[in-house]
Amino acid sequence: xxxxxxxxxxxxxxNTIEKVTFELLNKARRLSSEAKxxxxxxxxxxxxxxxxxxxVDDEINKAFKAGANRxxxxxxxxxxxxxxxxxxxxxxxxxxxxxxxxxxxxxxxxGRLIAPRVTVQLDTGLVADCIEAEFVLKNDKLLFAxxxxxxxxxxxxxxxxxxxxxxxxxxxxxxxxxxxNAKTGExxxxxxxxxxxxxxxxxxxxxxxxxxxxxxxxxxxxLCGGYGLYSNKSxxxxxxxxxxxxxxxxxxxxxxxxxxxxxxxxxYQIGQTGSTVQAKLxxxxxxxGAIQHIQGMKNSKTIVAIxxxxxxxxxxxxxxxxxxDAKKVIDDLLIYFDIKI
Amino acid sequence: xxxxxxIKQVPDVDDIKxxxxxxxxxxxxxxxxxxxxxxxxxxxxxxxxxxxxxxVTVISMGPKQAQDxxxxxxxxxxxxxxxxxxxxxxxxxxxxxxxxxxxxxxKYCPDFSLILTGQMAxxxxxxxxxxxxxxxxxxPEITNITEICNADKNVAIVSVKTDLxxxxxxxxxxxxxxxxxxxxxxxxxxxDDYIRAQxxxxxxxxxxxIGINKEDVGxxxxxxxxxxxxxxxxxxxxxxxxEDITKKILDFLLKVDNK
Ligand SMILES: Cc1cc2nc3c(=O)[nH]c(=O)nc-3n(C[C@H](O)[C@H](O)[C@H](O)COP(=O)(O)OP(=O)(O)OC[C@H]3O[C@@H](n4cnc5c(N)ncnc54)[C@H](O)[C@@H]3O)c2cc1C
Numbered sequence: 129x130x131x132x133x134x135x136x137x138x139x140x141x142x143n144t145i146e147k148v149t150f151e152l153l154n155k156a157r158r159l160s161s162e163a164k165x166x167x168x169x170x171x172x173x174x175x176x177x178x179x180x181x182x183x184v185d186d187e188i189n190k191a192f193k194a195g196a197n198r199x200x201x202x203x204x205x206x207x208x209x210x211x212x213x214x215x216x217x218x219x220x221x222x223x224x225x226x227x228x229x230x231x232x233x234x235x236x237x238x239g240r241l242i243a244p245r246v247t248v249q250l251d252t253g254l255v256a257d258c259i260e261a262e263f264v265l266k267n268d269k270l271l272f273a274x275x276x277x278x279x280x281x282x283x284x285x286x287x288x289x290x291x292x293x294x295x296x297x298x299x300x301x302x303x304x305x306x307x308x309n310a311k312t313g314e315x316x317x318x319x320x321x322x323x324x325x326x327x328x329x330x331x332x333x334x335x336x337x338x339x340x341x342x343x344x345x346x347x348x349x350x351l352c353g354g355y356g357l358y359s360n361k362s363x364x365x366x367x368x369x370x371x372x373x374x375x376x377x378x379x380x381x382x383x384x385x386x387x388x389x390x391x392x393x394x395x396y397q398i399g400q401t402g403s404t405v406q407a408k409l410x411x412x413x414x415x416x417g418a419i420q421h422i423q424g425m426k427n428s429k430t431i432v433a434i435x436x437x438x439x440x441x442x443x444x445x446x447x448x449x450x451x452x453d454a455k456k457v458i459d460d461l462l463i464y465f466d467i468k469i
Numbered sequence: 470x471x472x473x474x475x476i477k478q479v480p481d482v483d484d485i486k487x488x489x490x491x492x493x494x495x496x497x498x499x500x501x502x503x504x505x506x507x508x509x510x511x512x513x514x515x516x517x518x519x520x521x522x523x524x525v526t527v528i529s530m531g532p533k534q535a536q537d538x539x540x541x542x543x544x545x546x547x548x549x550x551x552x553x554x555x556x557x558x559x560x561x562x563x564x565x566x567x568x569x570x571x572x573x574x575x576k577y578c579p580d581f582s583l584i585l586t587g588q589m590a591x592x593x594x595x596x597x598x599x600x601x602x603x604x605x606x607x608x609p610e611i612t613n614i615t616e617i618c619n620a621d622k623n624v625a626i627v628s629v630k631t632d633l634x635x636x637x638x639x640x641x642x643x644x645x646x647x648x649x650x651x652x653x654x655x656x657x658x659x660x661d662d663y664i665r666a667q668x669x670x671x672x673x674x675x676x677x678x679i680g681i682n683k684e685d686v687g688x689x690x691x692x693x694x695x696x697x698x699x700x701x702x703x704x705x706x707x708x709x710x711x712e713d714i715t716k717k718i719l720d721f722l723l724k725v726d727n728k
Binding site: 211212213216237240241243244245247248249251252253254255256257264271273277278279283284285286287288289290291327328329330331332333334335336348349376378400408409411419430432434443444445446447448449450451452457460461464 | 480562563564567592593594595596597600601603604605609610611612613626630631633634635636637638639640641644691692693694695696697698699700701703705706707708709710711714715717718719721722723725
């Protein structure tokens with residue numbers, strides 16, 4: 129039987145499984161049924177591999193529910209500190225003995241460091257930052273075909289690899305999670321023998337005090353301000369929008385141009401080089417709809433855009449189009465809430 | 470102390486042009502140094518300014534036109550420029566590209582202390598070459614660097630600032646450092662700089678000079694290949710709201726299951 133391996137990522141604070149791992153597990157499971165539909169004798173099992181000093185039962189069970197047939201813990205206290213070389217070497221040691229046909233890595237900061245180190249040593253290809261993955265049937269052979277945005281997302285490219293294992297890093301937030309897998313499977317612990325000592329020392333961590341964590345992962349409603357809210361050389365309307373977000377229990381987001389002009393902090397940025405959101409409702413105020421921005425919000429359920437330019441690209445991606453002055457709309461909404469409160 | 474900076478010539482992504490067949494019309498696009506690589510170059514030149522014996526070598530793999538970005542780097546203050554150019558290199562993916570760079574570095578600049586790169590290239594944005602290169606040269610790396618606080622022959626101190634925190638790392642050389650943001654002043658070369666740069670010939674090496682196998686480079690040596698390329702299609706049934714705008718938006722906001 130063939131195997132899809134998901135490289136599992138844990139929260140470094142408490143070793144809980146990061147959501148992206150569940151997303152990849154669900155995708156891996158769907159890929160496995162897709163393979164069977166396309167070619168009957170083709171069956172893949174789904175394995176998830178973690179590098180950590182421990183993993184509690186609750187988390188292991190969640191991994192099974194999310195789609196894993198096999199959960200592997202490469203166990204060593206060395207993993208309490210993250211070094212790409214140490215992780216990659218230990219992973220490879222395990223992988224050499226337990227190979228698989230496909231490896232999915234999360235395109236997270238850590239995943240992006242480990243994946244190239246692993247694939248270079250396997251002398252195989254790596255498709256970066258994918259937003260889709262499927263199988264294609266070519267000359268009666270099933271080929272793993274991930275798709276990635278390229279050229280500043282102006283173009284999508286589906287990439288095949290000539291050599292196994294077929295490897296890709298996958299962006300977080302692009303696939304859904306699903307905890308309906310009823311079967312549990314096998315849990316395996318593996319102790320690595322050899323790994324590289326690293327030549328890096330973390331000498332100091334300073335909290336970036338003026339900044340708080342903005343985590344869009346569970347954002348239901350996002351109010352996003354674009355450069356169209358800029359007026360009178362002030363950030364007045366970004367502040368107003370933030371206030372509106374607070375009142376309505378929504379998330380405040382911005383485009384990169386707004387960040388570039390120092391009108392809001394980078395942590396609020398949505399898009400290819402910012403956060404990806406999958407909101408139930410996404411409202412764009414004065415956003416033009418550049419593809420790099422669209423990448424980060426297009427999977428939202430309902431998209432509403434307010435723009436003065438009736439031909440703005442953002443409308444192509446919107447469920448509701450409103451040609452209006454977004455600043456006035458914000459003012460009107462605030463008036464409504466001021467009265468109510 | 471030898472510092473290597475890897476630079477790439479990229480099309481200006483703000484100036485993308487397409488052919489009728491949906492291919493990139495590279496001939497009609499402007500090209501420039503990958504902006505992230507320029508951050509790395511600026512940082513390298515800054516380190517060089519602190520040490521008398523420090524030397525900055527810029528390396529680029531690409532077509533002959535990549536001379537432009539190398540000349541630009543020399544004008545900015547690099548001491549040595551290496552162009553890795555060969556028809557056989559065309560179509561190299563990240564693995565093949567990293568192998569070419571690694572082989573050239575081993576041959577022409579093996580005694581480096583630091584390799585500086587940009588975090589990513591704006592045209593590909595895979596972020597894979599720095600890591601692959603570090604792996605092939607078996608050196609550690611730090612990426613997403615926002616500042617190189619200090620660096621000498623033996624050790625570099627860098628900081629990685631995120632929205633949450635600032636991590637300061639100490640890393641022994643030789644190592645690879647990938648820069649994510651502009652951290653040094655961006656010096657724009659003057660005519661005199663270009664004239665001075667003319668005195669430094671660009672060293673050019675092909676596949677035979679470098680001594681790398683044909684099977685490892687270009688289309689043959691690249692495990693990945695483009696199966697299809699398409700521009701994202703959109704099928705949205707967009708409804709226009711013309712009246713009662715505020716009320717309708719309020720409806721959206723208040724009706725969404727917001728728990
Ligand atoms: C490699 C790369 C990565 C990038 N990553 C990202 C990313 O992650 N996220 C991102 O957002 N961008 C990203 N960008 C930038 C992106 O290309 C655009 O430049 C940016 O998204 C534009 O922001 P904007 O829509 O706010 O501004 P603009 O493009 O300037 O649009 C402003 C819009 O506001 C409208 N407007 C003006 N006044 C009003 C008004 N009173 N009321 C209503 N509408 C009004 C205008 O008609 C216009 O459509 C990236 C670019 C590159 C090259």
